[in-house]
Amino acid sequence: KRHELEHNLIQTSMDGIIANDRQGKIIIFNEGAERIYGYTREEALSKIHVTQLYPEGQAKQIKKMIYGDEYGGPGRLINYSVEVLTQTGELVPILLSATIIDEKGEEVATVGHFKDMREIKRLEDELLTSERMATVGQTTAGIAHGVKNILHGMKLGAFMIDTGFDKDKPESLRKGWNLVRKNINRVSKMTKEMLSLASTAPPAFEVCSLNEIVEEVCELLAEEISRRGISLVLELDPSLPQVTVDPDGIHTCLLNLVTNAIEAFPEDTSGGQVTVSSRDEGEAGVHLQVRDSGEGMSEELLERVLENLFTTKGARGTGLGLAITQKIVHEHGGTIQVESEPKKGTCFTIILPE
Numbered sequence: 001k002r003h004e005l006e007h008n009l010i011q012t013s014m015d016g017i018i019a020n021d022r023q024g025k026i027i028i029f030n031e032g033a034e035r036i037y038g039y040t041r042e043e044a045l046s047k048i049h050v051t052q053l054y055p056e057g058q059a060k061q062i063k064k065m066i067y068g069d070e071y072g073g074p075g076r077l078i079n080y081s082v083e084v085l086t087q088t089g090e091l092v093p094i095l096l097s098a099t100i101i102d103e104k105g106e107e108v109a110t111v112g113h114f115k116d117m118r119e120i121k122r123l124e125d126e127l128l129t130s131e132r133m134a135t136v137g138q139t140t141a142g143i144a145h146g147v148k149n150i151l152h153g154m155k156l157g158a159f160m161i162d163t164g165f166d167k168d169k170p171e172s173l174r175k176g177w178n179l180v181r182k183n184i185n186r187v188s189k190m191t192k193e194m195l196s197l198a199s200t201a202p203p204a205f206e207v208c209s210l211n212e213i214v215e216e217v218c219e220l221l222a223e224e225i226s227r228r229g230i231s232l233v234l235e236l237d238p239s240l241p242q243v244t245v246d247p248d249g250i251h252t253c254l255l256n257l258v259t260n261a262i263e264a265f266p267e268d269t270s271g272g273q274v275t276v277s278s279r280d281e282g283e284a285g286v287h288l289q290v291r292d293s294g295e296g297m298s299e300e301l302l303e304r305v306l307e308n309l310f311t312t313k314g315a316r317g318t319g320l321g322l323a324i325t326q327k328i329v330h331e332h333g334g335t336i337q338v339e340s341e342p343k344k345g346t347c348f349t350i351i352l353p354e
């Protein structure tokens, strides 16, 4: 009676239960196993060797894991995620637990419990898709907002141009046209930034000097900096080692940080200072720092600055600069740190592994 009950217990278990003897011959193959594999019990017991239940080489590896003690102790394997090979050649994801059965100190069989993960995997995929869709929704809303601001500027420009034509006012024509051109630049900048944020192309690494990149960026912005009455200080470590980076990527990062630093001052500022420094911190990597004595940020703001499309600059900002910077730094295996205090200033540090 009891024997029969045990037999039924094994046969009707929801999970697949399969046992094989020391030669790899299948000796137990329950209904759950039939559902996963598509073999009938009779077929499995008469024709199938345990190695045929897995993709090539997998059975041997599992055996090793059961005998070793890293996966649940010697003679046991607990919750191992694996793909099994069904009768039709399909690969099915399984959570496998297995033990060795001894009788009078002698090993007689190995028994495995196979949990079918197909439904769980499907739900996980569904969740991933819906999370992705939510991100797409947010991004689209952000882009639409940016485009709306730009359109607004263009419409205003067009209106001024119309007025210039109608009333024969060259001054109005020029102002209107300047506004249109400025907004063309904004669209083009935003498009470029979106593309670089969406790009999956790997960085083009080469050995180069970070100090040279810093100098290039500062040169590029020198005019804007002096026009705004800001003083720029460079503190470059002359002993900085050559590093393997994507020079264009690092250039973009520094350009974004220094531009933000400049924009941290009102247009009619005086006495503002931006400091760009490089330091070799040995084991702790190479540090590139952009510091400003500008408006600074509140703690709430600080938490959101790296977010995609987050800007406090209205139509003038895209909110993509820091998101791109972070993406590039991460692609280099580096990190980005930010400290800030309202009215005191902000300090961004890019840390690149050496």
Ligand SMILES: Nc1ncnc2c1ncn2[C@@H]1O[C@H](COP(=O)(O)OP(=O)(O)O)[C@@H](O)[C@H]1O
Pocket (backbone or CB within 6 Å): 256, 260, 261, 264, 292, 294, 295, 296, 297, 301, 305, 310, 311, 312, 313, 316, 317, 318, 319, 320, 321, 322, 323, 346
């Ligand atoms: N140096 C800085 N000082 C003050 N605020 C900053 C600084 N850098 C970034 N921020 C804040 O982070 C936001 C996001 O920056 P960013 O991603 O470059 O987008 P954008 O410059 O287009 O607004 C800015 O709108 C600003 O509020």
Ligand SMILES: [Mg+2]
Pocket (backbone or CB within 6 Å): 256, 259, 260, 321, 322
């Ligand atoms: Mg910016």
